Amino acid sequence: MAVQSPPAVIDIDEVLPGTRCVFIDESASSNSANGLLQKHDGIVLVPQPTASPNDPLNWSLWRKAWHTALVCFAVALTAATSNVAGSASTGVNEEYGISYDVFNTGAGVLFLAIGYWTLLSSPAVHLYGRRILYLVGATWGLIGNIWFGRLTTSADAIWTQLFVGASESVAEAVVQLSLLDIWFEHQNGTSMGLYTLATSVGTYLGPLVGGYIADSNLGWRWIGYLGAIMSAFNFVLFYFGLEETAFPRERYQRDNRATTAPTPMGDEKTANVADVSTGVSDEEAAARAPDADQFSINFTRPKSYWQRIALITPAPNLRGIGAKQYIGRLWHTLRIFTFPAVWFAGLQWGMQNIALSFYLTLEEDYWTDDPWDYSDVAVSNMNIPCLIGSIIGCFYGGYLSDLFVLWASRRNRGIQEAEFRLYLMFLCVVIFPTGMWLFGIGSAKGWDWPVPYVGLGFIGFGYGCAGDLSLTYLADCYPDMVLEGMVGVAVINNTLAMIFTFVASYWLDTGVQDTFIELGVVGFVILMLSVPMIIWGKRARRWTKQRYLNFLEIRDGMGH
Secondary structure (H helix, E strand, O other): OOOOOOOEEEEEHOOOEEEEEEEOOHHHOOOOOOOOOOEEEOOEOOOOOOOOOOOHHOOOOHHHHHHHHHHHHHHHHHHHHHHHHHHHHHHHHHHHHHHHHHHHHHHHHHHHHHHHHHHHHHHHHHHOOOOHHHHHHHHHHHHHHHHOOOOHHHHHHHHHHHHHHHHHHHOOOHHHHHHHOOOHHHHHHHHHHHHHHHHHHHHHHHHHHHHHHHOOOOOOHHHHHHHHHHHHHHHHHHHHOOOOOOOOOOOOOOHHHHHHOOOOOOOOOOEHHHHHHHHHHHHHHHHHOOOHOOOOOOOOOOOOOOHOOOOOOOOOOOOOOHHHHHHHHHHHHHHHHHHHHHHHHHHHHHHHHHHHHHHHHHHHOOOOOOOOOOOOHHHHOOOOHEEEHHHHHHHOOHHHHHHHHHHHHHHHOOEEHHHHHHHHHHHHHHHHHHHHHHHHHHHOOOOOHHHHHHHHHHHHHHHHHHHHHHOOOOHOOOOHHHHHHHHHHHHHHHHHHHHHHHHHHHHHHOHHHHHHHHHHHHHHHOOOOOHHHHHHHHHHHHHHHHHHHHHHHHHHHOOO
């Protein structure tokens, strides 16, 4: 069937967050309020880059690649240090008699710190810029890892994880925002895929390296010391190498419109196709934007190097040190839990973290006994099939999902719907539960290579695929609410992971095979939530549109 060109204008009732025009002909482009829409390879660029040299969307490819590599390094490092404590459990038990249950408690504290420090620190991103949280996170990591290296008591084993968890919080929301600051929306899957890949690499390589360190002449304490060295390196690298990506795009566009002649808008019931990306018309954007006369910002002069790496980049509406605004924004962020897409993504990520707790516990507690009698190094090597599966899952849920969404958009007259991406979740629905069953049943029956390892590879695929697709779907749905959306996901998934970490050992005691069969069923049900989201997701976006706009208006208007 021939691909049809989309209409030049779209009824205002269908201008929804998560619905946007990605292909348009040149005649329709001329209807843009800013002149011709900027495109690349025929794809409409959303957000539209400005003429400012300080706009991160205008960065060169190498500059974007460097920034992406930096933030993904932080993700991998914090994921590694957050999952490596179990590698030291045998040595700590032998030296101090600290039980494995203490490490499970520490893991619960870790998840608590990740989720709720993400929430508590989130207002800082809008008020002071992105950079400050990366540096604070590196500091928490330095403290937590030094403390872990000097561990002597059960309390040390538990409370070190509070700082290590807080260090990973930056990877739960700020990194996603940093990536979406520099890449366009049609690249969301790829950018989120790189994020999920970095998470997977750290999650699986951390215990792998930790096992080798614990089994070497260095001893288990060097797990903490190496983490501390890497955290210190991370701090220095980010202080001098990470540029600030906060850019007041709406402010620039509004000031630019004020200096140009208005363009005839035509029928009152139509809206410009460029605004389909966020579901926000020019009038709505102007209504929620700060008063242009209160501040004067020079957008056209390129920032110097030292300005680009300033410790703090104050928001244009910052009042004093922003204490009152901070509290107001924190309270306001709780509204995020009224959006169905946030719960959907939180449950998908939460299921992956739940599974992680169970199969890592099984490896450490069961595979070291008969019939396998695995050493710490052998247990660590079990992360390799997980990593391989996860890399494949990230590629499938990332880059390939972007290609699929563009293909589906062409068939839909150039209009992209956020739910297109969820069709790719069906492969994960089959593979992930199968992996849980293969590994659980194989472990219960004492099977060796290859079945349990194939199961771990399938589980790793689910970790990369489900996480990537669900987070990207959320970013597609509410592109101006990415930070708060990821905060909601972090709270939901880490709260679930914390709860199930405490019950993992007790559940496994009821029978390994039954436990993993039940977990596979739970995973299947959660992944199948993609079906109602495909069917009713657009209706949910329409239902939450005004709530979304109100959320942005209140958030962006705080301090005026």
